[in-house]
Amino acid sequence: MENLELLATVVEQASLNKASQLLNISQPALSRKIMRLEEDLGVQLFTRKGKRLELTRVGQVCYEYALELRHLDRKFQHAIQEYKAAGKHSSITIGASLTTLQATLPDLITIYVKANPLTEIKALTGKTHEIVTMVKEKKVDIGLVASTINAAGLHCEPLFDDHLCLVLPLGHKYIDLPALAISDLNNLPMILFSKGTWYRVLMDELFHRYSILPDVQMEIDSFEAILRLVSTCKTATLLPQSYLRGQNSELVLRNIPELEQTTRTTSLIYLNAESALTNPAIQPFIQKTKEYFHKE
Numbered sequence: 001m002e003n004l005e006l007l008a009t010v011v012e013q014a015s016l017n018k019a020s021q022l023l024n025i026s027q028p029a030l031s032r033k034i035m036r037l038e039e040d041l042g043v044q045l046f047t048r049k050g051k052r053l054e055l056t057r058v059g060q061v062c063y064e065y066a067l068e069l070r071h072l073d074r075k076f077q078h079a080i081q082e083y084k085a086a087g088k089h090s091s092i093t094i095g096a097s098l099t100t101l102q103a104t105l106p107d108l109i110t111i112y113v114k115a116n117p118l119t120e121i122k123a124l125t126g127k128t129h130e131i132v133t134m135v136k137e138k139k140v141d142i143g144l145v146a147s148t149i150n151a152a153g154l155h156c157e158p159l160f161d162d163h164l165c166l167v168l169p170l171g172h173k174y175i176d177l178p179a180l181a182i183s184d185l186n187n188l189p190m191i192l193f194s195k196g197t198w199y200r201v202l203m204d205e206l207f208h209r210y211s212i213l214p215d216v217q218m219e220i221d222s223f224e225a226i227l228r229l230v231s232t233c234k235t236a237t238l239l240p241q242s243y244l245r246g247q248n249s250e251l252v253l254r255n256i257p258e259l260e261q262t263t264r265t266t267s268l269i270y271l272n273a274e275s276a277l278t279n280p281a282i283q284p285f286i287q288k289t290k291e292y293f294h295k296e
Contacts, residue, residue, distance in 0.1 A: 003037040004066040006030065007045065011055060011063050091120040092281040095131040095140035097198070100266060102223055103243045104159075105144060112288050119281045128198070135269055141282050143269040146198065156267050157286065159293040162240040163263040164203070166254040169231050175252050182210045182258035189235045190214045194221040202262050203238055210258065227251065242266070 006023065010030070013019040020027040038045050045059035055063060096105050101123065109121055124140055131143040132151060143149075149156045166185075168175055174184065185207075192214070193200040200219075207214065217235060220226050223243050230237050231250050244253060268289055270282065 001069060003033050003040075004062065004069055006033050007037060007059075008063060008066040008070060010034065010046075010053065011059075014053065016053065090118070090279065090281040091122065092142065092279065092285055093122040093124065093140045094142050094144060094285075095124045095126060095134040096144040097128050097131060097146055098125050098221075100144045100146050101125055103240070104266060108144075108285075108289055108292065111292055112285050115288065116281065116284060132269065135271060138271070141270065141279055142285060144266070145269060146264050146266050148265045148267055149269050151269075153272055154269050155272050156269050157290065159266045159268060159289065160242070161263055161265050162242045163261075164199070164206075164238045164259045165241050165244075166256055166259070167227075167230060167237045167239050167244065168252045168254060169234050169236075170250050170252065171234065172236065172252070174236070174254060180254055180256050182206075182212060182256055184256070185212050185214050188214050189217050191218040191220065191226050191229050191233065191235055191237045192216055193223075193226070194219045197221055199238075199240075202264075206258070206262060240264070 006019070009023055010016060010019040013022060016027050016030055016034075020030045023030065034045065041062070043058045043062075044056055045062060046053045047056055048054075094105065105123065113119065113121065124134060126134065128145045128147050128149075131140070131145050132149055132154070134140045135143040135154060136151075146162075148158060166174070166180065174180060174188075177184075192203060195204075206212070217233070218229060220229070223239060226237050226239065227243075229235075238259070241253060244251065268286060270286065
């Protein structure tokens with residue numbers, strides 16, 4: 001079986017020299033092993049054409065069996081690893097507001113699962129105060145909210161600060177202006193979050209404070225839909241900068257000083273009690289999250 005694996009490597013590298021380097025053995029030693037395999041099988045596996053090695057017809061049959069054996073060996077090794085890890089399977093339930101679920105959680109899950117592939121991750125959505133209650137009542141292991149929470153029995157780990165920015169499609173007239181003020185939003189055609197959503201309340205308070213009346217053409221409760229429609233309809237919107245993390249290059253962010261008043265903090269929340277951290281998946285998730293957002 002070992003020599004069949006050597007045969008497969010020689011075929012795939014199409015060279016004894018390259019195969020010997022990959023296998024970390026000398027070329028003469030590899031040649032002897034291939035010759036020994038041919039002697040044991042009583043057939044010729046290769047023909048030489050110049051410097052190239054070509055499989056004979058029976059050599060091709062041997063190569064195909066070598067691939068099958070390789071596949072079976074990997075399947076066997078995987079089964080053993082699964083058996084060894086049987087006691088290490090775990091799960092974690094995360095509560096997140098819709099905004100953080102859409103904008104922040106996918107990145108965290110990708111990073112965590114890469115390091116902890118055996119952990120099952122579940123997510124529940126709700127408003128910030130609902131997530132706080134879920135954590136307190138142990139309906140979720142961790143909460144991810146767009147706020148700083150100060151509540152008895154809860155630990156709040158601030159991750160990053162964010163504020164609204166003006167988001168424009170390519171070709172918009174505001175892109176090339178040297179500076180923008182809040183007054184530039186007056187009568188500006190825009191797509192905004194639906195009324196009653198957390199960010200829309202924040203926007204309406206800002207509009208009222210500065211007597212701004214934007215031309216609201218659409219109201220939508222999905223930031224992904226807003227992003228697509230901004231490009232399609234060639235209109236503007238207001239979104240937190242974090243929402244544009246990893247998005248396409250067809251959108252341009254412009255900062256307006258007054259929008260910095262809309263700063264919010266995205267945080268992790270979890271129970272202080274040590275008993276709440278008995279789930280082995282919780283602490284690694286917290287640690288990975290800290291590393292991700294504090295790496296700067």
